[in-house]
Amino acid sequence: MLHNIRLTLAIIFWVLITWLLVDFTGTAHAYLGWMAKIQFIPALLALNVGALLFVVALTLLMGRIYCSIICPLGVMQDVIAWFRKKKNKYNYSPERTILRYTVLVIACASLALGVAWIGGLIFPYSTYGRIVSTIFAPIYKLANNGLAAIAEHFGSYAFYEVDVWVKSISALVVALLTWGIIAVLAWKGGRTWCNTICPVGTLLGLISRHSLLKMTIDTEKCKNCRKCERNCKSACINLDTHTIDYSRCVVCGNCGLQCAHDALHFTSLTPKGSSAKVDEGRRAVMTGVALLAGTALAKAQSKVEPKTTDGGLADLIKKKKPKREKLITPPGSLSIRNLRTHCTACQLCIDACPNDVLRPSSSLDRFMQPEVSFERGYCRPECNRCSQVCPTSAIQPISVEERTAIQVGHAVWTRELCIPVKDEKPCGLCARKCPAGAIQMVPLQAGVHQDGWRWRDADDQEIPREKVLLIPVVNEEKCIGCGACENLCPSNPISAIHVEGHEVHKEI
Numbered sequence: 281m282l283h284n285i286r287l288t289l290a291i292i293f294w295v296l297i298t299w300l301l302v303d304f305t306g307t308a309h310a311y312l313g314w315m316a317k318i319q320f321i322p323a324l325l326a327l328n329v330g331a332l333l334f335v336v337a338l339t340l341l342m343g344r345i346y347c348s349i350i351c352p353l354g355v356m357q358d359v360i361a362w363f364r365k366k367k368n369k370y371n372y373s374p375e376r377t378i379l380r381y382t383v384l385v386i387a388c389a390s391l392a393l394g395v396a397w398i399g400g401l402i403f404p405y406s407t408y409g410r411i412v413s414t415i416f417a418p419i420y421k422l423a424n425n426g427l428a429a430i431a432e433h434f435g436s437y438a439f440y441e442v443d444v445w446v447k448s449i450s451a452l453v454v455a456l457l458t459w460g461i462i463a464v465l466a467w468k469g470g471r472t473w474c475n476t477i478c479p480v481g482t483l484l485g486l487i488s489r490h491s492l493l494k495m496t497i498d499t500e501k502c503k504n505c506r507k508c509e510r511n512c513k514s515a516c517i518n519l520d521t522h523t524i525d526y527s528r529c530v531v532c533g534n535c536g537l538q539c540a541h542d543a544l545h546f547t548s549l550t551p552k553g554s555s556a557k558v559d560e561g562r563r564a565v566m567t568g569v570a571l572l573a574g575t576a577l578a579k580a581q582s583k584v585e586p587k588t589t590d591g592g593l594a595d596l597i598k599k600k601k602p603k604r605e606k607l608i609t610p611p612g613s614l615s616i617r618n619l620r621t622h623c624t625a626c627q628l629c630i631d632a633c634p635n636d637v638l639r640p641s642s643s644l645d646r647f648m649q650p651e652v653s654f655e656r657g658y659c660r661p662e663c664n665r666c667s668q669v670c671p672t673s674a675i676q677p678i679s680v681e682e683r684t685a686i687q688v689g690h691a692v693w694t695r696e697l698c699i700p701v702k703d704e705k706p707c708g709l710c711a712r713k714c715p716a717g718a719i720q721m722v723p724l725q726a727g728v729h730q731d732g733w734r735w736r737d738a739d740d741q742e743i744p745r746e747k748v749l750l751i752p753v754v755n756e757e758k759c760i761g762c763g764a765c766e767n768l769c770p771s772n773p774i775s776a777i778h779v780e781g782h783e784v785h786k787e788i
Contacts, residue, residue: 282546283533286348294355301412301628302420304442309632309669316628318350319405320480322671325396325622336487343488343495345531347474347481353404354474354481354530357466361513364467368510372518373469375525380475380482387479394617396674397647400624404480405671407458409626410648414455417631418444443656447630448640451648470513475528485527492548495529495536497522501543508535508544599655600773608652608761608781610638611659611686612667612675615784622674623649629666629675635659637763638666649674652688654763654779659688661715661762684716687786689761689779691719691754697776700724700749710752710765710777718758719765719777721750752777757788 293315300312316322323331335346347354383402390399400406421444428439446452465472474481497508499522509517511534516525536544606616610629613619625648630638635657640648650666652659661684667675678686691710699707701724711719723729728737728748735743752765754777761779769775 282531283537286345286531286533289349290355290358293349294352294359297352298412298416301409301631302417304417304421304424304631304634306632306634306665306668309665313669313671316405316626316669316671319671320346320351320484321399321403321405321624322626325391325624325672325674327673335484339484339487340491342493343491343526343529343531344481344484346484347471347530348532351404351408351480353408353462353478354471356408357462357471357473358513358532360463360466361470368507370470370510370512370515372509372512372520373515375528376476379477380485383477384479384482394621395645396621396623396672397625397649399479400626400648401454401458402477402479403624404474404478406624406626407462409628410451410455411459413627413631414448414452415459418446443636445636445656448642448648450642451627451640454648469515471515471528471530474530475514475516482527488529489526491526493546494526494548495524495531495533495544495546497524498543498545501541503541503543505540507538507540511535511538598773599767599775601653601655602766602774602778604778604780606689606781606783607641607646608689608763608779609785610650610652610666610675611664611683611688611785612670612678613785614676616781617783619649619674620646622672624672624674625649626671628669628671632665632669634665635663652763652781654767654775656767658763658767659761661760684760685787687760687782687788689781690756690759691761691765691777692780693752693754693777694774695751695776697771697774698751699771699776700751704749706749707770708750708752709768709770713764713768714759715762715764716758716760718755718760719752720755722753724749724751760788 296308296312297315300308300315303309317326317328318331318334320332320335322328323335335350338346348358349355387399387402390396400410421442424439425441425444428441431437431439462473475485497517502519502522504519506519509519513532513534514525514528514530516528517523517535518525531546533546536546609616609619623646625640627640627648627650630640630650637652637654637657637659638650639653641651662680664678664680664683667678667683670676695701699705708721711721723735725737725748728735728743730736735745735748737743761781763779765777766775766779769777
């Protein structure tokens, strides 16, 4: 019964959270966004006390069942291991204590020191999100495009095509490498990654040693057939001593399913002759709670901070990213420091961005965290999708109205690249397309002024309108840094106007 219930819930959670990560329409986030927010590390970074208490209480009651049901990376390992059709494929192995706690300390230090992306390389939710968003989301989109083509052939528009492109080579390489390592470990040893590398598994393992309900061995009924030991994917059952390492047990129920002698029970009582692993449990729990509280306190303190053608027959030259002095971060991220401190690089916001503005950073100080660039689109003022899907508060929820008042940067004009200057041809596209009305066109020629509908020179002589060249002037007080001017500027490959980010976002 335990095994079947656990398996059913795990499949439901895994399928739904995977859909949440690949969905590009926003439908899944409206109903399933809470699934990301109850993941342990996102809840910790967002100081989501309710979710943290739920996970801790669940662990104190039933052990590390969180790892078997709620954590998508854990369930993915079970799925990979399931394909290895071999009975009695595991063996007991001792706990890698030094490795486990070393990784836990490094992960906690990365959060406390404001370099969350380092821990994000091994945190379970961010790791799974990166794998799905980088590797499997493009496949999902390609399948959607195929359905869109078929539906359109039959006169239906139930599906629509979306762009599929590689947003970051470095993120793709890391995702493939991580997935390959986890897949090999799961194929050979089941939950090896969970019980040697994952810091969340180690932390919850400290608590689960003292859970109310445990899988226990009745030595009077046990015949030492070792089926439970050889089918334990956590390698935590030692029949030589009839003990179970509860810090590694994920309460999957496989052992009880294999036992033909009814010697294994999930209970709060320890049957006669059974023994649990003896250790300084109380000290371990206090250590785990101290690590959790210290990291949460560090987070709380860190929050206190202020088309294919150009419309003609000319060849289209792809836009190149300009050199920016300051990084542009998504609206709602408050500042560069806040994003760097709280973001675990799960890629959820990047995959959810409908404007192709967000992509993973390749910079080592914010590796794979989202950054804004405008080669493929611009950050539309009416869009707040990234702020609605972030589970860690690295990008805080904002309304559309709040979005239009947030200044993430300001536009900067480069004179020598502007078409009226270098080609002596009229343009003005940046001013016409600016949604904030922050760009005004002024005469390039000295002394030229406007008199009603007419243009006059310094000698007050009328000038034909077609001979007056206008250049943009940016009102930095009104500019919100949306990047519409940079994206739509016809100057290629580098736009004549680009956005410089603000260290701390402003409100206008």
